[in-house]
Amino acid sequence: xxxxxxxxxxxxxxxxxxxxxxxxxxxxxxxxQALFEVKKVVVGQDRMVERMVVSLLARGHCLxxxxxxxxxxxxxxxxxxxxxxxSVRLQFTPDLVPSDIVGTRIYRxxxxxxDVELGPVFANLVLVDEINxxxxxxxxxxxxxxxxxxxxxxxxxxLLPEPFLVLATQNPIESEGVYPLPxxxxxxxxxxxxxxxxxxxDEMEIVRxxxxxxxxxxxxxxxxxxxxxxxxxxxxxxHHAVGEYAVRLVMATREPERWDLGELAPLLAHGASPxxxxxxxxxxxxxxxxxxxxxxxxxxxxxxxxxxxxxRLVLTYEALADEVPATRIAGTVLDKVAPPQIAPSQHFAxxxxxxxxxxxxxxxxxxxxxxxxxxxxxxxxxxxxEGAA
Numbered sequence: 609x610x611x612x613x614x615x616x617x618x619x620x621x622x623x624x625x626x627x628x629x630x631x632x633x634x635x636x637x638x639x640x641q642a643l644f645e646v647k648k649v650v651v652g653q654d655r656m657v658e659r660m661v662v663s664l665l666a667r668g669h670c671l672x673x674x675x676x677x678x679x680x681x682x683x684x685x686x687x688x689x690x691x692x693x694x695s696v697r698l699q700f701t702p703d704l705v706p707s708d709i710v711g712t713r714i715y716r717x718x719x720x721x722x723d724v725e726l727g728p729v730f731a732n733l734v735l736v737d738e739i740n741x742x743x744x745x746x747x748x749x750x751x752x753x754x755x756x757x758x759x760x761x762x763x764x765x766x767l768l769p770e771p772f773l774v775l776a777t778q779n780p781i782e783s784e785g786v787y788p789l790p791x792x793x794x795x796x797x798x799x800x801x802x803x804x805x806x807x808x809x810d811e812m813e814i815v816r817x818x819x820x821x822x823x824x825x826x827x828x829x830x831x832x833x834x835x836x837x838x839x840x841x842x843x844x845x846x847h848h849a850v851g852e853y854a855v856r857l858v859m860a861t862r863e864p865e866r867w868d869l870g871e872l873a874p875l876l877a878h879g880a881s882p883x884x885x886x887x888x889x890x891x892x893x894x895x896x897x898x899x900x901x902x903x904x905x906x907x908x909x910x911x912x913x914x915x916x917x918x919x920r921l922v923l924t925y926e927a928l929a930d931e932v933p934a935t936r937i938a939g940t941v942l943d944k945v946a947p948p949q950i951a952p953s954q955h956f957a958x959x960x961x962x963x964x965x966x967x968x969x970x971x972x973x974x975x976x977x978x979x980x981x982x983x984x985x986x987x988x989x990x991x992x993x994e995g996a997a
Contacts, residue, residue: 611944635840636900639665640900642828649823650683652810658898659801659915660687660775664834665841665894668798668887669774671739671919678803680777684735685837685869687775693732694769700742702787706749710759711766732769734833738774747793751772753973754796763936769786771834791878791922798887799912800919802935835975837897844893845903849948854888854909858943861921869944875932878922888916914938 640659646657656672662684663670672680681697688695698709709728728734729750736750751760757768776797778789794800806814817823829837860867861879892908900906918938927937 628658634692634898635837638829638833638837639898642690645825645828646686647681648688648825650679651804651814651817652806653679653683654864656680656682656803657687658895659799659912660684661898661953662891662894662912663775663798664691664771664773665838665897666798666887666890667771667773667838668890669776671794671795671797671800672777672782672803673774674777674803675781675805676779678805680803681735681737684733684775684777686825688733688735689825690828691733691831692829693771693831693834695733695735696728696731697737698728699737700739700746702741702743704742704746706746709746710749710753711761713762722762724766724994726761726766727759729759730768732767732771732773734772736774738778739776740778740789743787744790747789749788751793751796754793761934771831771838786809794919795881797884797919798891798987799915801915841890841894841897843902844896846889846893847904847948850892850904850909851904852904853945853948854892854913856945857888857909857913857917857941858882858884860945861917861938864941867941867945869941872940875924875927875937876921876926880920884917884920888912891916891923910942910947913942917941921929 632659643657643661647654650657656679660670660672664687672684672753673682685695685697701923707727708728709729711725711730713722715721716723739747739750742750753768754774755803757770757772759766759768779786818996842911859882860869863879864876865869886911889904890911892904895908895912896902896904914935918934921934921937923932923934923937
């Protein structure tokens with residue numbers, strides 16, 4: 609009831625009170641709904657699903673490697689449905705040519721001119737199934753798509769839609785009719801996830817769910833929400849000591865003797881590139897967001913280190929002859945390089961903001977010779993890349 613401007617008498621508002629609007633959901637709650645929706649269909653592969661969402665939030669491409677029948681393609685297709693936007697599936701074969709995926713120029717007789725027909729890679733989520741079956745020239749064409757997020761046809765550059773993500777799968781047990789990915793292309797993937805068989809309990813659940821009508825999923829995230837979540841990941845706080853921990857892990861793959869890892873020197877021809885450091889920090893920020901935090905902890909870096917670094921390592925002939933997997937080498941590095949020592953005062957509820965996080969103390973781990981890292985201030989609040997105060 610309000611007063612009238614003419615008579616001063618009461619005026620009844622027939623519209624009633626304004627309805628209460630629901631509070632906006634936090635990023636972790638939205639992502640939890642998306643994970644729940646994917647897990648309706650994909651059973652027993654929680655780690656794979658989590659890594660795929662991390663790659664999506666971190667704007668990085670993901671390579672899924674595993675034996676046939678472990679729901680690699682199904683997980684990617686389900687994630688594309690949950691996220692919304694456009695998606696496409698490309699089945700790579702040995703007779704594929706670059707124009708089949710990026711597009712080509714077509715002559716139109718009616719117009720007496722050439723027209724550009726864009727390829728199927730112009731989608732938000734691109735599933736590349738069995739990427740190692742395509743020849744080198746197709747993989748090279750895909751390299752520009754993944755790295756530059758653009759396609760050049762006939763001297764003209766066409767930008768890909770945003771967001772854009774390549775989720776590729778490959779089968780490691782076949783050696784005939786396949787073309788192993790070169791080091792340059794493997795380095796373009798943010799992470800490589802090894803997918804194994806589900807356990808007995810999970811496989812029983814798969815049989816139970818598929819015994820009736822197969823479960824279906826719906827769209828949970830819009831493209832606008834996904835872009836907003838990616839922006840939220842960019843704002844996640846990374847303490848200088850945590851960023852330095854990620855760099856030390858990468859440096860240990862390049863100079864193993866310096867980090868008391870002399871047994872790895874005969875096995876490593878080349879360590880991880882600087883993309884490893886950048887990708888590890890970016891993925892850790894995405895994982896922290898998924899876990900409901902606005903700051904990165906050393907455990908976030910450690911949980912992703914093997915997936916982000918292993919495929920970037922170039923092994924020697926000795927390592928290949930002895931069948932030493934790159935994941936084992938990356939795991940050894942992770943065990944040897946000490947994480948930063950977090951003060952007990954930092955173990956507080958995950959709901960605290962990043963502003964509160966900066967007030968807590970993060971101590972860097974000492975080097976092997978006992979000398980503390982000189983440019984890390986105890987209790988400091990510098991982000992990665994910022995200069996000393």
